[in-house]
Amino acid sequence: ISGEYGDIAVKVAHLFFFNQAQSIEVFVFGAGAIGGCLLDQIRDQKEELLTQKIDIKVVAIATVSSMMMDEQGLDLTNWRSDLEASTTETNLQGVLDFVQAAKPLNPIFVDCTASDDLPNQYLDIFKAGMHIATPNKRANSLSMDFYKSLRTVANTQHRRFLYETNVGAGLPIIDTLQNLFKSGDSLTGFYGIMSGSLSYIFGRLDEGASFSQAVLEAREKKFTEPDPRDDLGGMDVARKALIIAREAGYELEIEDVIINRVFPEDFDDTGSVDAFIQNLPKLDSYFAEKMAALKKENKVLRMAGFIEDGKCSVGMLEVGPEHPLYPIKDCENAFVFHTARYNPIPLTIRGYGAGAAVTAAGVFGDILRTVSWNLEA
């Protein structure tokens, strides 16, 4: 045993000798709503996890403006003000150099940014020896080539790529799918309400609200983006459906996801946000007629992502009381998986699919998945 393996072996022996906890060294990029909540959760749970022999240390916190790093683990008591006071410029390469030099046992890079650029660095992050956990959907919705590279490099580096919160926030979707498929199950159909705002809007329609009223309410409550077309356009749902389809083995690009337009053909949805908002009432009679017809069949309208007959789509579904999406409203999300084994009754997971606390908890869960005792017994 010599060279770099020797270093690791010494650490293993040391851990064992002192019967220490398994360490996780966390590097958090992005300290906004989700990242901040995650840091608070880690701070509050650190002691409890130590009793379970898990020693979770936050080694670095970085934002666009500054970063702080401490090999021994940062004191998180006042991390917000400490970070504000830090004059160190954020430097990803510096972090990677540190990891390659210090060789922490179990370093994990947590991308809590909404950056479109950071995912381009994931391959280098794996190569530096870090796991990656992220709620950021970007990496998994880029090209299929990049998608495969991420997995090849992670596997070759023996690092884990964890993204449970890419869909459904803290709901256990990705891990569940991976376990199903690894054991030989296969997806035969999928239906999901994967947007809180669309869950709310279409749920309000069953309750008798007009379409414009439902959209305006959702906007006022800040469930939608400032421009509700960002929600109603279905692109966010399309990305999530793509990620689920790829998980199931479909080799699809985002362009392959069929987005069925919510608005009738003759409705002009272009122009400024204000113009769009002002035009909304023109849609009311269209949706009112639709809802009246559906009511006679005891059905409701749901905007969903779905996978049927090998095709991945986004659009409105008409569902009756026997369908698991029927009761989904009030921002609730739901994921309905039909598989070779979950047949004829599907596997359904429902609950909040957004929110800083549940999303941070999902990322926390991903971080803890890297714990292992394998070699210390």
Add this chain to the structure above:
Amino acid sequence: ISGEYGDIAVKVAHLFFFNQAQSIEVFVFGAGAIGGCLLDQIRDQKEELLTQKIDIKVVAIATVSSMMMDEQGLDLTNWRSDLEASTTETNLQGVLDFVQAAKPLNPIFVDCTASDDLPNQYLDIFKAGMHIATPNKRANSLSMDFYKSLRTVANTQHRRFLYETNVGAGLPIIDTLQNLFKSGDSLTGFYGIMSGSLSYIFGRLDEGASFSQAVLEAREKKFTEPDPRDDLGGMDVARKALIIAREAGYELEIEDVIINRVFPEDFDDTGSVDAFIQNLPKLDSYFAEKMAALKKENKVLRMAGFIEDGKCSVGMLEVGPEHPLYPIKDCENAFVFHTARYNPIPLTIRGYGAGAAVTAAGVFGDILRTVSWNLEA
């Protein structure tokens, strides 16, 4: 680096040098419906998992009558006939001695038996250096003292105790709860339909079946035990509710679970199975009246396990259409978790909660949770 750490370090270096897959050495006790299905799934998925750098080897298969073991991994092509032909007597101590001598990197003991005795050996199995995965509820429903010992010893040995399939078969219940609580969430309420037979029986009541008809149908379809009182008595549900309560931090014994009797007080449920079956129609008017009254309120009757106000119970619940248990019937299971964060809308997971294929897949998932690359980077 010397002695036993040296051995491990050599293996780590070797793995790294050849960029080999992470190995999992599986020791399966019990090759009935679930164990057999698991072995078939492992056989069928072995190649696919190798492409993901996971090398899963079944080192031993044991039943009450015989066992077979091969350090290099058994050829599973004809494992059933090979096992039948084996003249080696099953010997747990022999397996443990082998593990302690050969020191496989990642050995996992899989208890697919229904044995009441084998769980008493779990502490020794951990001490021999093995993880344990099991669908067998026994260990987790014994005394709280034993429950804690299992976890203390597993943690001290740096081994994992995995029992996702103790409740809900392949549905992701235990892992989800553990992730929630480790990140600081807390359970405020739970409602679960955790028995396929009771799901079926009470679902048939909404559809207009009489109670005796519903029970007899469920028995004919082999959804219930030969003696339906084993299902209707609620003890199996009580054990599952106990396991969920303990997961949430409740220090309860099985005797603390309140079982509310399904039958009216004046009904005599003693005597032989035949006598009980013959008496069943006497319950029909009782349930018919109940259902008629509930129908007026648009409610249904569900037999569930539930945790409310710090108490863990089993019994009938009357639920309306807004309740996640309302649509659950036809053997479907459902688990509804109210937590500090999943509030007011709970986290709900529903689907088949029994069956060899989905249960085996859940055990398979547990086995794969032991994979880790931590020290080879």
